[in-house]
Amino acid sequence: MKRLLLASAASLVAASVAGAEEIKLGISVGFTGPLESMAPQMAEAAEMAMAEVTESGKLLDGSTLVPVRADSTCIDAAAATAAVERIVTTDRVKGIVGGMCSGETTATLQNVAMPNGVVMISPSATSPALSTLEDNGLFFRTSPSDARQGVVMTEIIMDRGIDNVAVTYTNNDYGKGLADSFAAAFTEAGGTVTINTPHEDGKADYSAEVGALASAGGDALVIAGYVDQGGAGILRGALDTGAFDTFVFPDGMVGSALETNFGTEIEGSFGQNPASAGAGRDAFLAMATEAGFDGTSSFAAESYDAAALIMLAMAAAGSSDPATYKEKVMEVANGPGEPILPGELGKALDLIAAGTDIDYVGATSVELIGAGESAGSYREIEFAGGKLTEVGYR
Amino acid sequence: MDILNAIVALANFVLIPAAAYGAQLALGALGVTLIYGILRFSNFAHGDTMAFGTAMVILVTWALQGAGIGIAPLPTALLALPFGIGLTAALVLGTDRAVYRFYRRQKAAPVILVIVSMGVMFVMNGLTRFIIGVEDIAFDDGARFIVNARAFRDATGLDEGLALRSTQVITLVTALVVVVWLFWFLNRTRTGKSMRAFSDNEDLALLSGINPERVVMYAWLIASALATIAGTLYGLDKSFKAFNYFQLLLPIFAAAIVGGLGNPVGAIAGGFLIAFSEVGVTYAWKKVAGYVLPFWEPDGLLQLLSTEYKFAVSFVILIAVLLFRPTGLFKGKSV
Numbered sequence: 219m220k221r222l223l224l225a226s227a228a229s230l231v232a233a234s235v236a237g238a239e240e241i242k243l244g245i246s247v248g249f250t251g252p253l254e255s256m257a258p259q260m261a262e263a264a265e266m267a268m269a270e271v272t273e274s275g276k277l278l279d280g281s282t283l284v285p286v287r288a289d290s291t292c293i294d295a296a297a298a299t300a301a302v303e304r305i306v307t308t309d310r311v312k313g314i315v316g317g318m319c320s321g322e323t324t325a326t327l328q329n330v331a332m333p334n335g336v337v338m339i340s341p342s343a344t345s346p347a348l349s350t351l352e353d354n355g356l357f358f359r360t361s362p363s364d365a366r367q368g369v370v371m372t373e374i375i376m377d378r379g380i381d382n383v384a385v386t387y388t389n390n391d392y393g394k395g396l397a398d399s400f401a402a403a404f405t406e407a408g409g410t411v412t413i414n415t416p417h418e419d420g421k422a423d424y425s426a427e428v429g430a431l432a433s434a435g436g437d438a439l440v441i442a443g444y445v446d447q448g449g450a451g452i453l454r455g456a457l458d459t460g461a462f463d464t465f466v467f468p469d470g471m472v473g474s475a476l477e478t479n480f481g482t483e484i485e486g487s488f489g490q491n492p493a494s495a496g497a498g499r500d501a502f503l504a505m506a507t508e509a510g511f512d513g514t515s516s517f518a519a520e521s522y523d524a525a526a527l528i529m530l531a532m533a534a535a536g537s538s539d540p541a542t543y544k545e546k547v548m549e550v551a552n553g554p555g556e557p558i559l560p561g562e563l564g565k566a567l568d569l570i571a572a573g574t575d576i577d578y579v580g581a582t583s584v585e586l587i588g589a590g591e592s593a594g595s596y597r598e599i600e601f602a603g604g605k606l607t608e609v610g611y612r
Numbered sequence: 613m614d615i616l617n618a619i620v621a622l623a624n625f626v627l628i629p630a631a632a633y634g635a636q637l638a639l640g641a642l643g644v645t646l647i648y649g650i651l652r653f654s655n656f657a658h659g660d661t662m663a664f665g666t667a668m669v670i671l672v673t674w675a676l677q678g679a680g681i682g683i684a685p686l687p688t689a690l691l692a693l694p695f696g697i698g699l700t701a702a703l704v705l706g707t708d709r710a711v712y713r714f715y716r717r718q719k720a721a722p723v724i725l726v727i728v729s730m731g732v733m734f735v736m737n738g739l740t741r742f743i744i745g746v747e748d749i750a751f752d753d754g755a756r757f758i759v760n761a762r763a764f765r766d767a768t769g770l771d772e773g774l775a776l777r778s779t780q781v782i783t784l785v786t787a788l789v790v791v792v793w794l795f796w797f798l799n800r801t802r803t804g805k806s807m808r809a810f811s812d813n814e815d816l817a818l819l820s821g822i823n824p825e826r827v828v829m830y831a832w833l834i835a836s837a838l839a840t841i842a843g844t845l846y847g848l849d850k851s852f853k854a855f856n857y858f859q860l861l862l863p864i865f866a867a868a869i870v871g872g873l874g875n876p877v878g879a880i881a882g883g884f885l886i887a888f889s890e891v892g893v894t895y896a897w898k899k900v901a902g903y904v905l906p907f908w909e910p911d912g913l914l915q916l917l918s919t920e921y922k923f924a925v926s927f928v929i930l931i932a933v934l935l936f937r938p939t940g941l942f943k944g945k946s947v
Contacts, residue, residue, distance in 0.1 A: 254746070389920060413896075416920050422860045423850070423887075425629035426894045427919045432625055433896035450748065454850065459624050460761020460773035479750060479851075 238280040241538045243268060243528060244305040245285055246316030246326065247342075247521075248292030252388075252419055252447040253318060255475060259515035260341060261287060263502075264315045266509050267525035267563065274564030276571065277533050290317045293390065293419070295325035302326040306334050312538045313337045313528040315521055320345030321391040327357050337540045337547070339527055341520035344469070344492075345395040349589055355544050360520040360527070360584060361492050362594025364392070367468060368399030370596045370612050371440070372407050374490055375466060380437045381409040383466070386427060386452055387442035389416035396442045396468055412436045419447040424455045432461035438487075440466040445473040457483050465489075472516055472599060472606070482604035491516050494583040494595035495611045502560040502581035519581035520592075526563055526580055527551055533570045551586045553577040618903035620772040624761070630891040631884070632780040632849055635787035638883025639842035640864035642794065642876055643835040649811040649874035650831035651712070653725035658839060659861035660736040661704060663854050665840030666847045667744040669696030670751045677753070685755040685778070689844055697840045704836040705829065707732055716828070740854050749852040752779060779849040790841060791880060794834070798876070803830055811874065863890070866926045870933050872940025881941060886926045894919045 245264050247257045268283035277283070286309045288301040298317060305311050314336060317323035323343035331338045332354055339358045340348075346365040351357070375383065385401060387393035393416065401411045413434035417427045431439060431452075439462040443449025449471050456462045457480070467476065467489030476484070493499065493514075502522060506513025513519065528543075530550040535543035550566075555575030558566040566576050578584055585593045598609040640662065647655040672692035682688045711732060715725055758781060761773030798804040803826075810817040810827045818824060843857060850856070867886045871878025897914035917925065933940060 250746075415918060418920065420855055420859055422846075422856055422863060423629075423633050423890070425625070425633060426891045426922045429625035429629075429891060430894060430896040430915060430919050433621075433899040435899065446748065451850070455629075458757075458761075458777060459629070459775045460765070461625070475748070479748065 238282070239278065239538065240284055241278070241281050241532070242284045242286050242305075242309050242311045243525065244288055244302065244309070244311035244314035244316065244336075245521075245525075246288040246290045246298070246302050246305070246314050246338075247318040248322070249287070249289040251292035251294070252444040253292050253470070255446050255473060256342075256516050256518075257318065259506075259511050259513070259518040260318070260521040261285075262509065262511045263506065263513070263518040263522040264341075264525040266505060267522045267529070267560075270561070270563050271526075271529050271567070274567060276564055276567035277529055278536070278538060281538070283529065286311055288316070290319070290322050290326065292319040292322060295322050298322040298326050299329045302330045306330050306336055311336065312532075312540060313339070313543075315339060315341060315524045315528070318342050318517075319390070319392055320348060320395065324348065324351065324391070327351070327353060331356055335540055337528060337531075337544050339524040339547070341524045342517040343392075345391045346399055347391065347395060349591060353589070355590075356540065358524075358527070358547055358586060358590035360523045360580075360582060360592050361517065362592045362596075364396040365399045366594040367396060367490070367492070367596065368401075368403040370490055370594070371400050371466065371468060372403040372409070373612065374488065374598055375404070375438065375440075376407055376409065378488070380464070382412065382436050383409065383438045383440050384412045384431045384434050384436035384462070385414045385440045385442065386417050386431055387414070388444055388448055388470070389418050392470065393442050397440075400440065400442070400468075410436075417443065417448045417452055419444060421448065421451070424448065424451040427452060428455035428459055428461055431456065432459065436462070438462065438464040438466050440468070441471055442468050444470045445475045450475070450479065453480065453484070467599075469516055474512075474515070474606070476601075477604070477606050482601075484601050485604070486601065488598065488600040488609070490596040490598050490612070492582070492592070492594060493519060493597035493611070495597075496579075496583060498559045498579050498581050498583060505561055513581075522560060523578070523580040523582050523584050526560075527578060527584070529563070530558075530566055530570065530576065530578055533567050534576075548586055548590060550576055551578050551584050614903040614906060617770050617772045618900045620764075620770055620774050621899050621903070624772065624774050626888075626891055626895055628776060628780060630888045632777075632783045633891070634884035634887030635783045636842055636846045636849065636883075637860075637863055637867045637887055638880040639787055639790065639838055639845065640860065641868040641871065641879035641883050642791070643838035643842065644864060644868045645871070645874055645876060645879040646831055646838070647835050648868070650807060650827060651716075651725070653722045653729065654865070654873070655835070656726065656729045656861065657707075657733040657736055658835070659857045659859075659864065660733050660740060661700065661836060661839040662843030662846070662860070663740045663852075663857035664703060664736050665696050665700035665836065666843035666852055666857070667740050667854075668699040669693055669840065669844045670744065670749060670847070670852060672696055673751050682753070684753075686782070687752050687754045687779070687848055689751055689848055690782070693841065693844060696844065697837045700840045701833050701836040703736075704832050708828065708832050737854070737858065744852075744854070746854055749847075751852060752848045754778065777849070779845070783845045783849055786841060786845060790838070791876075794838075794876065797834075803827075807831065862923070863887075863926055866930050870930055870940060872942040875940065875942045878940050878942030885929065885941075889925050889929055890922045893917055893925045894922045 290298040387397035465487040469491035534546040555577040759776040867882035871882030
């Protein structure tokens with residue numbers, strides 16, 4: 219019996235070192251909660267990358283990728299920890315695309331991913347605090363830090379000749395991080411922030427918040443909130459009372475819900491979300507359309523890139539062991555090497571097998587800096603004729 | 613001119629929104645207080661009854677809109693309201709038959725009924741989401757504004773705009789009509805009087821031949837009508853989202869308790885008190901002060917409390933009232 223156990227254990231080890239295996243990857247995003255309208259597209263984008271690699275049959279001798287979804291809820295750190303604990307300990311995932319929101323990501327990273335040594339690549343956690351967090355080299359993100367978004371937003375607002383704004387943010391790590399970094403950048407650029415005040419999500423009435431914002435005044439209102447939550451409530455209240463005419467929407471507010479619920483009422487308002495132009499984005503959008511989902515949805519492209527990075531790093535390291543492949547993430551993401559666009563993951567695996575360096579460009583022009591976060595390219599949007607239209611990229 | 617500006621700013625950001633919100637809370641609190649008066653327990657399922665009722669109204673509204681029936685410039689939802697009330701009443705009476713009656717026959721303690729109502733709350737919670745989903749639904753149609761902020765500014769030449777939404781006026785008018793009817797019903801009709809008698813002294817009421825099942829049925833009928841009306845008015849004014857109705861439960865209970873549980877006048881006063889203190893205490897007076905006292909240029913926002921404490925305001929009032937007048941401002945039953 220003992221010998222049998224030993225033998226099977228040995229063969230298991232052998233199997234995981236070489237030969238085809240079934241690699242499970244977790245997708246931890248908030249399928250319920252304040253960003254539930256973005257989560258499905260993010261998950262589908264990540265699963266699209268996994269299907270692409272599985273079909274190519276070129277990762278670690280034809281291993282197959284199996285996605286495992288977990289609901290991180292975005293706001294409930296305890297629920298997110300439990301969900302990720304489940305996919306790490308029960309499903310034994312080798313890497314995680316996620317978490318979605320900054321607070322929940324910090325909690326799952328510290329409570330689950332680090333103790334179990336699993337790599338997490340977040341497509342959408344943007345809090346500046348995550349840049350300096352101790353992570354044992356396990357945490358990366360394909361989205362830029364909000365410290366960068368604060369600077370970009372300042373430039374966009376200043377370029378439109380506005381130097382006097384009110385700011386309201388959703389009362390959590392994401393909202394506060396973004397609002398503070400923006401306020402610092404805006405003040406430094408010579409602008410005035412008349413008020414910087416939080417709002418709670420999911421409340422019955424926002425008259426009080428709108429009243430305070432209106433009293434403080436400003437030429438535009440920056441809403442660093444969520445489009446499915448309090449952000450929409452504040453916007454509705456501010457529009458109805460005529461408190462503000464122009465609004466600035468950071469990434470959490472840029473969504474199709476704005477178009478359907480507000481349309482022409484927010485004519486001339488503008489904002490930005492992380493995204494980049496170029497061949498990579500076009501290729502990704504075409505693939506998304508073919509797969510039957512909306513690739514322009516916020517953070518969908520980042521999710522594809524996060525999943526792709528995990529799998530390419532595995533190929534480069536020749537192992538699906540997080541402790542080994544975590545060293546290779548930065549290497550495949552950055553140059554020098556052959557540029558890789560979405561849809562070319564099979565080619566990338568061939569190149570890696572042949573010993574050629576690759577530079578993963580992906581759907582969002584991935585370039586990881588610092589502790590492993592995206593350098594940051596933003597899409598500037600504007601509402602014209604009741605439609606969300608693209609102005610350019612920064 | 614400056615004084616006018618100050619008044620308009622105050623009306624636009626404090627008086628009008630708080631009055632509409634207060635009316636919504638008052639209607640909700642009336643339902644809670646009625647159930648407490650007759651059945652002697654705090655009905656935690658009331659918020660979700662509101663959500664269910666509103667969901668029904670929305671479904672009927674869609675059907676009416678599809679059939680091209682409307683009462684423009686008023687929202688179609690008002691036409692759908694009686695159907696919504698009917699469907700909600702059917703669900704609530706069914707719940708009473710299936711759940712509450714069992715505990716009533718056992719003469720269960722009020723605390724058990726409270727827990728039972730929480731169970732009902734979770735079931736209704738799921739039912740509503742199952743039927744209509746979790747998304748934000750805007751179902752108001754017809755004219756949105758009676759007075760538009762920008763138009764008001766242009767017409768009067770004032771710096772401040774005044775917005776008056778049609779839903780705010782509808783809310784206040786409907787609330788007034790409903791309250792007048794309810795008081796007439798409770799004070800003038802035979803059924804209303806028997807309900808009050810049952811509420812004041814159950815044993816005496818039974819001795820004088822009042823049928824308790826009938827009283828209970830009327831209480832549920834009125835409560836579900838109030839819940840549907842309150843929920844629909846709230847949804848018209850803001851938008852429908854199942855989760856928000858659950859959140860609404862807290863200020864509604866605060867209103868009912870501050871006013872005095874079981875006392876209809878108290879429920880109305882409590883609703884407005886909570887709404888005005890939430891909006892008023894956290895209001896930043898800088899703009900108004902700037903108009904009234906132009907020579908004084910304050911550095912800060914002149915805000916008593918930051919807006920994130922607005923819920924604390926209602927609960928401080930609640931605690932103060934319970935400490936000094938345990939039966940509420942208007943002498944309800946003790947909690």
